[in-house]
Amino acid sequence: AQSVAQPEDQVNVAEGNPLTVKCTYSVSGNPYLFWYVQYPNRGLQFLLKYITGDNLVKGSYGFEAEFNKSQTSFHLKKPSALVSDSALYFCAVRDIFNKFYFGSGTKLNVKP
């Protein structure tokens, strides 16, 4: 069965510092992996995806994610956090039937 785990409910980081939001996955076959961000009272917005190719994927707003097949991880990263990055982040995996499975979400708090 497909599943996604986000082991941290919350991540706190100071503005200007690098940030990492962790995600591990379990999927049959090749993984199609995604990160989405949700701001308060809004729908989810797409950040980036990994389908194939380079293990480092660049996305919107300066975010990137590193795919690690041996560790079955897809951690979201940003070199320098902004206060405006504070939001809820979801990792997701898509199966061969085009169904998406989401993690439970990680709340990112960036403090000035």
Place this chain on the structure above:
Amino acid sequence: NAGVTQTPKFRVLKTGQSMTLLCAQDMNHEYMYWYRQDPGMGLRLIHYSVGEGTTAKGEVPDGYNVSRLKKQNFLLGLESAAPSQTSVYFCASGETGLREYFGPGTRLTVT
């Protein structure tokens, strides 16, 4: 190009009442999805559709029904609402291998 829209944005129901949530997309996507979002549980797939006239069950389908009579619309119905269905409901659409586009959500409270 409005993307994905949801109607209504908010609704309060009493236990046992019924209602239909409407999702519309103008991107000609084949796939459409209904999720519910509850605190600490992420998004859980209720039902989805791989094309006009098709529907399939997701992770948490009980108590919900759906219909996809037109390609651009995906309806989610609650026949007899229960307090456990208090949640925020999101619709999404997409194509094979690509990202999903999400609607703004419907906040439903069942008292």
